[in-house]
Amino acid sequence: MIYLDNGATSYPKPPNVLSSSVNALKNYSFNSGRGGYSASVQTAERIYSVREKVGNMFHFEPQNVAFTLNCTMALNMAIKGSVKKGDHIIISSLEHNAVWRVVNHLRNTGTASFDIADFSFNEEETVRNFERLIKPNTSLIVCMAASNVFGVAFPIKRLGEMAKKHGIRFIVDAAQAAGIIPIDSEECNIDILCAPGHKCLFGNMGTGFLAVKNDVYLDTIIDGGTGSESVNPNQPDFLPDRLEAGTLNNSGILSLGAGIDFIHSKGIDNIYNHELKITDYLYNGLSQNGNVVLYCPKPEKYKSAPIISFNFKDYSSEKTAALLAERNIAVRSGLHCAPLAHNFFKTIDRGTVRLCPSVFTGVKDCEIFLNRLKKM
């Protein structure tokens, strides 16, 4: 199988991720922070070491990194935990349903209203598009680092500066960027960063996190046992306990730590460069295929995540993906849970076929894919 669906989850995982998972299943599957026996204490230390790795990578305090089931859960906790009745939110025109459905839910329940700021290939214009939507009650800006459909990146640093100037909390969905495009939350004035552990960070499925700045206080959407302040009828105020109720996915979290180790061993910049080289190759090949429609410029460093969307002949994106699947090529088709992005790029009727290589994708894979597509 030639796997070009790393935007859904990365495959394969680096070898150290599997070995770390197995080690965790055998030796660190105890309830951390609840037991005083050495297996529990050692488990807690290992889990903490992953908080440090995530914290170091994105510039957060380790204890401010809270682990979740996935990025969606993290975004729900970040967004719903941030707003109070009457607040106004601004999101981008390319957001995933993990953001759009959340703000719709807040609107449906009469909690908050929202507006959508258009993406532009001109960074300053994108920032202006957000800024002009600010109202006196705007309390939150939520923006993805890069589109999961079209790859285009948002000017996170500029948006963060603008949000800070207006005293507005800034949440970034780094689902398709964390592990490829370097993100420094201090530099970018990010108040809360949400990311999956199983995409470009190479952890197992079932992992995600939100990382928050010291002065960010969140209401909780999940309450429960934390092994701390047990007589307190409310979630503790301190992190990560406040945001981590119930038992964690230990082996998943330790696999995420191994994924981050792998990224450091390769160098995040080398990974990004490799994937851009691959998307460059794919993009050129697709451009030469007269039956292909492309929607965005070629992915470029810091302007895009290594993701390409296209369509083929007059086929539905599903048909193209099915024909590719028959040819042992794994891609995703349809709306990729991001109808806003398809509305924006006028692909809502067909959806798109999405190509997401990883550091393990070679030029040879691209050749095979392009040849098989050519013969379709």
Added chain:
Amino acid sequence: MIYLDNGATSYPKPPNVLSSSVNALKNYSFNSGRGGYSASVQTAERIYSVREKVGNMFHFEPQNVAFTLNCTMALNMAIKGSVKKGDHIIISSLEHNAVWRVVNHLRNTGTASFDIADFSFNEEETVRNFERLIKPNTSLIVCMAASNVFGVAFPIKRLGEMAKKHGIRFIVDAAQAAGIIPIDSEECNIDILCAPGHKCLFGNMGTGFLAVKNDVYLDTIIDGGTGSESVNPNQPDFLPDRLEAGTLNNSGILSLGAGIDFIHSKGIDNIYNHELKITDYLYNGLSQNGNVVLYCPKPEKYKSAPIISFNFKDYSSEKTAALLAERNIAVRSGLHCAPLAHNFFKTIDRGTVRLCPSVFTGVKDCEIFLNRLKKM
């Protein structure tokens, strides 16, 4: 290590759980329900087979089984998704913080009020204690199947009948029962069952589920991409998609399936009988130790989960657990995230030391534990 903390998470896991996890990490770590390529389709089939296993075990439709990070997340989704403004909830006097903190949050936000019904060793009295708290606006009864601290079981079937008679939704937290005490949701009139995957069901940490009856509609607390109805600004109405936003913990879910296979291979009744034999042995041994205080009668079939709480000399429960940890015995001390239960049994000041054996605990382990305790 003699591990008597299976109430936190079961250890060891059966061998087929580890092999199934590794197999899933290698072969079924694709995004199910999103891709049309064969690896994704096969993954979806495997995930569905675990819905069937859970559904069969507790008598739910497979598609009505939604997987979560843990039981706490499931309880939050079940409880918060059930209530509307002005509702009244009844919970038991032994509930875990995964329920108590949830209803407190609902009270704090002015959404719902709640009352606490006292447990009684007399089943009819327990039911009466719940029934007499019913008000015109009572919409929900939430009760654990068995106490995570003292092991005592609730008369779930009688409570379910009573709830049904009054047209009140009935949620059961089966955290310490699922996999040991047989639960038939039809027979017990359970509308929503919540359970962890990693305790008596032997799956990995990072797994849990809620299973709902066909006529149960829940508001969502987590919204996001489902790979279905992507243009819908709200979560789809159908299950499991409505309750499963974002990427699932595939290897965890498949490990849970393997855990259920293991239970069937042993026989749930044989497992329960074995664990009762072990708690019987432990209870008798503790009773003969003049320095031990016990709080409940000896665990008995269908009256208790195999859990014993005790204290030793005038030591804090933490001190006893620490001394046992030095002697390579793993137990948990303190409040076990269930202050209500400690208030009820008057152990709130000291907490308790908790013993939870599993099917893998032998009489020899008990002997060693009892001897080491005797010498302390």
